[in-house]
Amino acid sequence: MKTPSAPLGTTIAVIGAGRLGGVLTRALRGAGFAVTGPLHREEEVPASDIVILCVPDAEIAAAAAVARPRAGLLGHVSGATGLDDADFSIHPLQTFTGGEAPDVFHGIGAAIAGCTEDAERTAAQLAEALGAHPFPVDDAHRAGYHAAASLASNLLLVVLDAAEQAAVAAGIRSDEIRELLAPLVDRTVENWATQGASRALTGPIARGDEQTVRRQRDAISQQTPALLPLFDQLADGARALARAHH
Numbered sequence: 001m002k003t004p005s006a007p008l009g010t011t012i013a014v015i016g017a018g019r020l021g022g023v024l025t026r027a028l029r030g031a032g033f034a035v036t037g038p039l040h041r042e043e044e045v046p047a048s049d050i051v052i053l054c055v056p057d058a059e060i061a062a063a064a065a066v067a068r069p070r071a072g073l074l075g076h077v078s079g080a081t082g083l084d085d086a087d088f089s090i091h092p093l094q095t096f097t098g099g100e101a102p103d104v105f106h107g108i109g110a111a112i113a114g115c116t117e118d119a120e121r122t123a124a125q126l127a128e129a130l131g132a133h134p135f136p137v138d139d140a141h142r143a144g145y146h147a148a149a150s151l152a153s154n155l156l157l158v159v160l161d162a163a164e165q166a167a168v169a170a171g172i173r174s175d176e177i178r179e180l181l182a183p184l185v186d187r188t189v190e191n192w193a194t195q196g197a198s199r200a201l202t203g204p205i206a207r208g209d210e211q212t213v214r215r216q217r218d219a220i221s222q223q224t225p226a227l228l229p230l231f232d233q234l235a236d237g238a239r240a241l242a243r244a245h246h
């Protein structure tokens with residue numbers, strides 16, 4: 001994908017050398033910006049047109065206080081945090097563990113906000129330079145928006161880990177079951193994305209086969225009892241989806 005080139009000579013400093021800070025620095029550099037970073041806690045922040053904070057949400061206020069005098073515009077990358085301490089926000093709607101290639105931003109969404117039109121425009125330009133699609137989310141809705149992102153990624157992992165535990169209890173190795181389940185997970189997500197959850201639902205609950213669900217529940221109860229409350233809650237959710245489809 002061709003991305004727009006960076007405004008000539010724009011200098012950026014990225015503060016925070018964690019999971020997102022490193023890959024964002026590489027990607028912004030790749031997009032043509034003059035980027036310093038990712039800067040660690042004690043490193044001096046050079047005077048820059050834009051300073052982007054890639055620190056945990058609870059550290060944004062402290063890091064902003066240090067960076068503010070060095071920044072033309074100050075931004076953060078948090079999905080849930082408002083603009084009390086920054087001029088703009090750009091939240092890439094993706095999960096980063098740190099080793100990703102710079103093109104990881106291509107084609108993803110990026111929630112943006114700005115204290116002024118200029119600041120919001122800067123956030124949008126940064127998103128576009130990374131190859132992402134900017135979309136606005138205002139302060140009042142950020143926590144709800146971020147809860148949606150966490151449900152789709154962080155909390156989904158709890159379900160996948162439960163599947164792995166149940167399979168291990170059934171005698172299949174962890175690494176083997178992750179490889180075996182991945183195509184099933186991929187197709188499920190693809191069906192959800194194109195058809196919505198109630199149409200994508202298959203399996204015993206969609207078929208009204210409660211006898212099979214009881215046998216699954218008995219197995220969980222005997223082999224991985226700690227998973228039972230999660231299983232019951234998710235099964236109830238699936239019954240509601242099945243009803244919604246009829």
Ligand SMILES: NC(=O)c1ccc[n+]([C@@H]2O[C@H](COP(=O)([O-])OP(=O)(O)OC[C@H]3O[C@@H](n4cnc5c(N)ncnc54)[C@H](OP(=O)(O)O)[C@@H]3O)[C@@H](O)[C@H]2O)c1
Pocket residue numbers: 015016017018019020021039040041042053054055056057059062063077078079080091092093094095096097
């Ligand atoms: N990871 C993701 O998937 C993801 C996705 C979208 C948005 N984000 C956003 O990115 C931000 C950072 O998340 P992350 O996952 O990259 O966190 P992380 O891996 O925990 O990294 C945070 C980094 O910030 C550093 N730091 C903490 N306080 C600092 C300060 N006052 N000054 C300078 N550096 C400081 C930490 O250094 P120490 O280790 O020395 O404390 C650490 O290197 C958050 O706002 C998060 O919402 C993350």
